[in-house]
Each structure stands twice: as C-alpha cells, then as structure tokens.
Amino acid sequence: MSDWTAFGRVDADGTVYVKTAEGERVVGSWQAGAPEEGLAHFARRFDDLVTEVDLTEARLNSGAADAGHSLTTIRRIRASLADAHVVGDIDALAARLDKLATVAEEKAGEAKAAREAARGEALARKTALVEEAEKLAAESTGWKTAGDRLKEILDEWKTIRGVDKKTDGELWKRFAAARDGFTRRRGAHFASLDQQRKQAQTVKEELVAEAEKLKDSTDWGATAGQLKDLMAQWKAAPRASKEAEQKLWERFRAAQDEFFTRRSEVFSARDNEQRANLERKQALLAEAEALDVDGDPKGAQARLRDIQAQWHEAGRVPREAAAGLERRLRLVDEKVREVMDSAWRRTTKEDSPLLAQMRAQVAEAEDRLARAQAAGDARRIKEAEQALSSKRQFLQLAEQTS
Numbered sequence: 001m002s003d004w005t006a007f008g009r010v011d012a013d014g015t016v017y018v019k020t021a022e023g024e025r026v027v028g029s030w031q032a033g034a035p036e037e038g039l040a041h042f043a044r045r046f047d048d049l050v051t052e053v054d055l056t057e058a059r060l061n062s063g064a065a066d067a068g069h070s071l072t073t074i075r076r077i078r079a080s081l082a083d084a085h086v087v088g089d090i091d092a093l094a095a096r097l098d099k100l101a102t103v104a105e106e107k108a109g110e111a112k113a114a115r116e117a118a119r120g121e122a123l124a125r126k127t128a129l130v131e132e133a134e135k136l137a138a139e140s141t142g143w144k145t146a147g148d149r150l151k152e153i154l155d156e157w158k159t160i161r162g163v164d165k166k167t168d169g170e171l172w173k174r175f176a177a178a179r180d181g182f183t184r185r186r187g188a189h190f191a192s193l194d195q196q197r198k199q200a201q202t203v204k205e206e207l208v209a210e211a212e213k214l215k216d217s218t219d220w221g222a223t224a225g226q227l228k229d230l231m232a233q234w235k236a237a238p239r240a241s242k243e244a245e246q247k248l249w250e251r252f253r254a255a256q257d258e259f260f261t262r263r264s265e266v267f268s269a270r271d272n273e274q275r276a277n278l279e280r281k282q283a284l285l286a287e288a289e290a291l292d293v294d295g296d297p298k299g300a301q302a303r304l305r306d307i308q309a310q311w312h313e314a315g316r317v318p319r320e321a322a323a324g325l326e327r328r329l330r331l332v333d334e335k336v337r338e339v340m341d342s343a344w345r346r347t348t349k350e351d352s353p354l355l356a357q358m359r360a361q362v363a364e365a366e367d368r369l370a371r372a373q374a375a376g377d378a379r380r381i382k383e384a385e386q387a388l389s390s391k392r393q394f395l396q397l398a399e400q401t402s
Contacts, residue, residue: 008042008087010035016042018087027085039087046088053077053093057100060107067107074101115162122162129153130174137182143189150179201240204248207233211255220263227256271318278317281325284310288332297339304336358395365391 008018014031016038017024030038056073059065078097081090133153140146157175191199207230214230217223234252239245288307291300308329317325365388372380 005039007046007089008039010038014038016087018042018090021091027087042085042087045084046086046090046093049077049080049084049086050088050093053097053100060100060104067104067111071101071104071108074104119162119164122160123167125160126157126163126168126171129157130171130178133175133178133182137178137185140182141189143186146182147186150182154179196238197240200238201244201248203237204234204240204245204252207237208248208252208255211252215255215258217259218266220266223259224263227259231256274316274318277315278321278325280314281311281317284314285325285328285332288329291332291336293332293335293339297336301336301340304333308333355395355398358391358398362388362391362395 006019008016008027009024010016010030014029015026016028016030018027027042028038030041032038052073056065056070056077060067060070074097078094078101081094081097084090133150136146136149153175163171187202190202194201211227211230214223214226230252240248284307288304291303293300311329316322365384369381369384369388372384
C-alpha cells in the first residue's frame with residue numbers, strides 16, 4: 001500500500017479517484033492538504049477494510065466464529081466495495097472475499113449438517129429414554145430399582161440438548177405420564193401392603209416436603225395460609241407408626257417454626273420502623289397545627305409546604321393511625337387556603353396591579369393628547385381624544401367591578 005498512486009489519484013480540484021479493472025470512479029474529495037495526503041487518507045480506510053477481512057478470515061479458520069455469521073460479514077464487505085470511499089486494490093480484495101465466501105459457505109453447511117446430526121442423535125436418545133420409562137411404568141415390580149432408574153433417566157434427560165421445542169415437549173409429556181403412572185402404581189402396591197399406616201406416612205411425608213419448600217418463602221400472607229392449610233391436612237390424616245410420626249412431626253413443626261419466626265422478625269422490624277415514622281409525623285403535625293396562619297398566612301403557607309414534603313418522606317405509619325393524621329394535616333392545609341383566599345379578596349383598588357396598569361395607560365393617553373394639542377395637529381388631536389376616551393371608559397368599568 002506504500003505506492004498509493006497505483007490504485008488512485010487526486011485531480012487538481014481535489015477530487016479523489018480509485019482505479020479498478022472497470023475503470024476509475026470518484027470516492028471523495030480532498031481539500032485539506034497535498035494530494036499524497038488525500039490518497040493516504042483514503043488508503044487508510046482501505047486498510048481498515050483489509051484488517052476487518054483479516055480478522056474475519058482468522059476467526060473463520062480457527063473455528064472461533066460461527067460460519068454463518070462470518071459469511072454474513074464477508075457478503076456485507078463484498079457488497080460495499082462497489083461504492084466504498086477507499087483507495088486500494090479493490091479488485092484483489094473482492095477476489096479474496098469471493099474465495100472466503102466459498103469457504104464460509106462450506107463451513108456453514110458443515111456446521112448445519114453437524115447440528116442436524118446432533119439433533120437426530122439427541123432425539124434418538126430421548127426417545128429411547130421415554131420408551132424405557134414407559135416400559136418400567138407398565139411392567140416393573142422392582143419398585144426401588146425402577147424408581148432409581150427413573151431418576152437416572154431424568155438426570156440423563158437434563159443433559160441432552162438440541163431437540164426442537166415441540167418434539168421435546170411431546171416426549172416430556174410421555175415421560176412425565178410414565179413416571180406419574182409408575183408412582184401411582186407403586187403407591188397402590190405399598191398401600192395394599194402397609195394399609196392405613198403406610199398411607200398416612202406417605203401423605204405426611206408429602207406434607208413435610210411441601211412445608212420445607214415453603215419455609216424460606218417471603219410471600220408472608222399466601223405462605224402462612226398454605227402452611228395453615230397443610231396443618232389442617234396433617235390433623236385430618238391418619239397417624240403413621242409412632243417412630244415415623246414423631247420424626248415427621250418434628251420436621252413439619254421445624255419448617256413451620258422457621259417460617260413464622262422469620263415472619264415475626266420482619267413484621268417486628270416493620271412495626272418499629274412505622275412507629276418511628278409515626279413519631280416523626282406526629283412532630284410534623286404538631287408543628288403544622290401551631291402555625292400562625294392568621295398572623296402570617298404567607299409564612300405559614302411556605303412552612304406548611306416544607307412540612308408536607310417532609311411528611312411524604314417520613315414513610316408509612318401504622319394503618320390505624322394513618323387516616324387520623326392525614327385528616328388533621330388536611331384541616332391545616334384547608335385553613336391556610338381559606339386565609340390566603342380571604343386575604344386575596346381583601347385587596348384594595350389602590351393595590352390592584354390591573355387598575356394601576358390601566359391608570360398608567362390613561363395618563364400616557366392624556367400626555368399624547370397634550371403633545372398633539374401643542375403641535376396643533378388636528379388629525380393627531382382627534383386620534384388622541386378617541387384613544388383617551390376609550391381608555392377612561394375601560395378604567396371606569398374596571399373600578400366599578402373591582
């Protein structure tokens with residue numbers, strides 16, 4: 001790129017051309033210095049394109065980039081060469097890009113084929129797992145072995161990726177149905193063997209599991225209701241064997257205690273905060289109610305605004321106190337408004353800004369009339385008299401209605 005004149009030139013008027021196999025074309029204009037500097041400027045732009053192509057080629061060859069993305073980049077750069085504002089060997093770069101596009105297309109095709117093969121393999125594996133689970137659910141009487149195997153199938157299932165969402169969902173429904181069917185059949189078998197005690201133990205184990213899931217919840221209201229519902233179910237269920245009943249009860253009660261202890265701590269902290277907020281609002285309210293509204297209505301209004309701003313910043317207070325505090329503060333606000341409105345209505349005619357402005361306009365009209373009379377200009381005298389008469393009428397009307 002050191003010999004830029006081989007690929008471009010600059011006219012006497014500063015127009016910059018690039019040379020290609022198809023002839024010259026304009027790529028820009030250079031007025032800031034010598035022609036060599038202009039060629040160097042547009043050559044650097046070309047060098048930037050070459051650098052981008054180098055990087056794209058390196059990432060494509062190393063496998064660090066997705067071949068499809070690389071192909072998109074190559075096509076974009078290739079399409080831009082037709083009107084790129086650069087000076088350089090555009091023809092050579094175009095040929096290079098065409099070759100890279102072919103390589104990228106091949107690699108993209110290989111990657112697509114690999115993905116399709118991986119999807120086919122993943123589909124075959126999941127289908128085999130589903131069929132095995134369905135067979136276990138329908139035929140197996142080795143309850144522990146079959147149950148363990150279903151767990152292993154689930155763990156293996158989670159490691160398999162690449163099946164399309166719809167097919168995966170359909171296979172999962174079959175697997176879930178098989179697993180649920182196995183669980184029901186196994187439950188019925190053990191229920192027939194252990195009868196009521198075993199059934200009670202299963203029910204209470206499920207209740208314990210649900211309680212332990214809920215023990216770390218922070219959805220206080222809903223979770224408290226769920227735990228109370230679980231307690232009702234516990235009391236309604238038959239008793240399990242003495243040893244199992246005691247152990248399950250200890251776990252169940254511990255889960256409940258943990259949740260309700262945390263809830264109590266949170267509520268206590270919230271109550272303490274709200275009590276502090278209540279004290280702050282009570283102090284603000286006392287200050288508001290002590291304002292000298294009649295003696296200094298404007299000062300009272302300004303201070304009340306500050307108090308109201310601090311009031312909103314103070315935060316929530318206990319629900320039973322909130323309405324009363326707000327009502328008392330509103331009364332102060334209403335009193336300030338009434339006093340300010342009354343003061344406004346008591347404004348005298350002499351204090352009215354509108355009347356003062358209209359009087360000034362009358363005085364100005366009188367002055368114009370005097371100047372016209374002094375000049376002896378009949379036309380100006382007539383116009384000034386008409387203007388003065390009009391402004392006096394408006395002033396008189398305003399003074400009567402004020």
